Amino acid sequence: DTGVSQDPRHKITKRGQNVTFRCDPISEHNRLYWYRQTLGQGPEFLTYFQNEAQLEKSRLLSDRFSAERPKGSFSTLEIQRTEQGDSAMYLCASSLTGQGRDEQYFGPGTRLTVT
Amino acid sequence: AQTVTQSQPEMSVQEAETVTLSCTYDTSENNYYLFWYKQPPSRQMILVIRQEAYKQQNATENRFSVNFQKAAKSFSLKISDSQLGDTAMYFCAFMKQGTNAGKSTFGDGTTLTVKP
Numbered sequence: 001d002t003g004v005s006q007d008p009r010h011k012i013t014k015r016g017q018n019v020t021f022r023c024d025p026i027s028e029h030n031r032l033y034w035y036r037q038t039l040g041q042g043p044e045f046l047t048y049f050q051n052e053a054q055l056e057k058s059r060l061l062s063d064r065f066s067a068e069r070p071k072g073s074f075s076t077l078e079i080q081r082t083e084q085g086d087s088a089m090y091l092c093a094s095s096l097t098g099q100g101r102d103e104q105y106f107g108p109g110t111r112l113t114v115t
Numbered sequence: 116a117q118t119v120t121q122s123q124p125e126m127s128v129q130e131a132e133t134v135t136l137s138c139t140y141d142t143s144e145n146n147y148y149l150f151w152y153k154q155p156p157s158r159q160m161i162l163v164i165r166q167e168a169y170k171q172q173n174a175t176e177n178r179f180s181v182n183f184q185k186a187a188k189s190f191s192l193k194i195s196d197s198q199l200g201d202t203a204m205y206f207c208a209f210m211k212q213g214t215n216a217g218k219s220t221f222g223d224g225t226t227l228t229v230k231p
Binding site for chain 1: 119148150152158159160161162165206208210212216217218219220221222223224
């Protein structure tokens with residue numbers, strides 16, 4: 001088990017460009033979460049999937065954000081027409097629900113800088 | 116909606132001493148989990164300890180223990196015999212339990228520095 005991985009680890013983009021991040025969860029985990037973390041704050045929930053179904057989206061997730069988990073394994077988070085306010089660390093986490101534990105395991109994050 | 120409050124933005128402790136980090140939360144749920152996560156500088160977040168709300172016994176994991184006061188909605192973390200490697204940001208988090216459980220709600224964290 002190699003843990004949750006995210007790619008890329010760092011992304012610098014110009015305002016108005018589109019970016020896509022990838023998350024590979026722990027292989028047997030059925031739930032996958034996306035959070036956003038800005039400096040000095042705790043992670044804020046964006047969205048989560050159970051298998052391939054997107055079960056909840058935060059109101060923070062504007063129309064410019066979209067997430068997919070097409071085969072119930074890896075997930076992608078796309079941000080269209082990036083803005084400077086999108087600069088943050090984007091964290092992915094996964095969990096195995098239904099085994100009485102439910103804790104989330106986090107990846108290293110993708111740090112996005114919008115210039 | 117749930118809220119989690121960590122009232123201590125920064126704390127420091129001498130190596131080998133004991134320190135307690137505070138966390139309070141607000142919820143109308145009866146069944147939930149509470150977690151403490153550790154995020155070392157420039158490293159990923161890892162789970163330190165978890166507590167199920169239905170359990171009266173406080174969770175312990177080696178040098179880490181919690182004081183869970185359900186009625187007061189308080190969930191503090193005690194670190195005993197502090198080590199330099201404990202230097203990190205610590206986040207308290209809440210998650211509903213059950214089939215509709217999903218997201219975690221995090222506090223804004225406490226930066227802990229262990230001094231030699």
